[in-house]
Amino acid sequence: MLEIRGLRVVYLAGKRRMVAVRNVDLELSTGSAVALVGESGSGKSTIALSVMRLIRPPVGKIEAGRIEFAGEDLLTFSESRMRDVLHKEIGYVPQDPAAALDPLCTIGRHINETLSASVPSSERRTAIANLLESLGVKNARSRLGSYPHEFSGGMQQRVAIAIALAKHPKLLIADEPTTALDVTTQLGILTLIDRLRRENGISLLFVTHDFSIARLLCQQVVVLYAGEVMEKGPINDVMTNPRHPYTKALVGAILREPAPRSRLLAIPGQPPSPVDVRVGCPFAPRCPLADAKCAKENPPLENYGGVAAACWKVGAKATQ
Numbered sequence: 001m002l003e004i005r006g007l008r009v010v011y012l013a014g015k016r017r018m019v020a021v022r023n024v025d026l027e028l029s030t031g032s033a034v035a036l037v038g039e040s041g042s043g044k045s046t047i048a049l050s051v052m053r054l055i056r057p058p059v060g061k062i063e064a065g066r067i068e069f070a071g072e073d074l075l076t077f078s079e080s081r082m083r084d085v086l087h088k089e090i091g092y093v094p095q096d097p098a099a100a101l102d103p104l105c106t107i108g109r110h111i112n113e114t115l116s117a118s119v120p121s122s123e124r125r126t127a128i129a130n131l132l133e134s135l136g137v138k139n140a141r142s143r144l145g146s147y148p149h150e151f152s153g154g155m156q157q158r159v160a161i162a163i164a165l166a167k168h169p170k171l172l173i174a175d176e177p178t179t180a181l182d183v184t185t186q187l188g189i190l191t192l193i194d195r196l197r198r199e200n201g202i203s204l205l206f207v208t209h210d211f212s213i214a215r216l217l218c219q220q221v222v223v224l225y226a227g228e229v230m231e232k233g234p235i236n237d238v239m240t241n242p243r244h245p246y247t248k249a250l251v252g253a254i255l256r257e258p259a260p261r262s263r264l265l266a267i268p269g270q271p272p273s274p275v276d277v278r279v280g281c282p283f284a285p286r287c288p289l290a291d292a293k294c295a296k297e298n299p300p301l302e303n304y305g306g307v308a309a310a311c312w313k314v315g316a317k318a319t320q
C-alpha cells in the first residue's frame, strides 16, 4: 500500500539547509496500521507531509527517495494527478482541527465539498448528517449550519475525521490527532479511528510521541530519532523487548508513568544538529552505552529476530 525508501527531506531557511529526515524506509501493508513514534522534532510530521507531497520550495524539499503508493512512486506524479490522489485516496487528520477548518465555512459545507464527488446533491445533506452521527456528533442534522468555533475541540476533531473519511480513503494519515484533547475525549477519538479503520479496511499511518497510544491502534511501529529510523517492527514485540537504547528509554518512560497524556521524554540531553553529513550514531551524545565506535560510525539498521534496530550494541549483546 505505502512503501517509503531512502527518504531524505530538507528544510530551506535562506542559505541554511536543515536535514529533517534522512534515509527513512517504511512499509505499510493494505488495511494495517503503522505508528511513527519519536520525541518532538524527530521528523514524524515531515514524513507524514512528504507522503502528501506538501513539503515544497521555498519551505523545504524532498531531496531523495521513493514514496510508493499502491505500487507507484508518488514523487513522479504530475501536480494534477497528485491533487486527485489527495482529493480521493488519502485522508488527513491534523493535530489541530481548528487550524484545518475554515472559520468562515459551516461544518456542513466543509464535508459537502469532500462528498461532492461521490454523492448526488439531493442525498448529500442526509449523508453528511449520517456520517457525523456515526462519529458521535449528536443532532448532527440540526448542526450542519454551525461554524467550527461553535464546536468543542473534540467535536471539531470528529468533523476533521469526517472530512478525511468522507472520501473513503485508502490511506488515512493522522498526525497526533488527540494531543490537544482531554483524556476522555482522546480515548473516544482513538477508539473511533480504530473502529473505522478496521470496518473500512483503511491503512493508517499514525503519528504520535506516545507509545501507549501507538499500541492502542497499530500493529507495527517505526521509532524515529533525529530524522532517522532507530528501530522498527511489530509493536508488541518492540514494546516488550526494545532493542535500541532510545526505544528502551521511551518505553521505560511510559511504564513509569502510564497516564495516556504523559510526555514520554525523560532522556537527558538534546538531539544532534541537523547538519548535512552526520558522523557516528545520532543517539551517541545521550546514550548510556555509547563508546568510541558509536561516536565514529553510524550503525546500519539490522534485523534482530523480526525487529530491525540501528545500534552497534544490539548484536553484541545477543552474542555475549
Ligand SMILES: Nc1ncnc2c1ncn2[C@@H]1O[C@H](COP(=O)(O)OP(=O)(O)O)[C@@H](O)[C@H]1O
Residues within 6 Å of the ligand: 011, 012, 013, 018, 020, 038, 039, 040, 041, 042, 043, 044, 045, 046, 047, 059, 274
Ligand atoms: N517549516 C519548517 N521549517 C524549518 N524547519 C522545520 C519546519 N518544520 C519542521 N522543521 C524542523 O524539522 C525537524 C522535524 O520536525 P517535525 O517533522 O515537525 O518533527 P515532529 O513531527 O517529530 O515533531 C525539527 O527539527 C523541526 O524544527
Ligand code: SF4
Residues within 6 Å of the ligand: 244, 245, 246, 281, 282, 283, 284, 285, 287, 288, 289, 290, 291, 294, 299, 310, 311, 312, 313, 314
Ligand atoms: S550505536 Fe552506540 S550510541 Fe548508538 S544507540 Fe547503540 S550503543 Fe548507543
Ligand SMILES: [Mg+2]
Residues within 6 Å of the ligand: 044, 045, 046, 175
Ligand atoms: Mg509533528
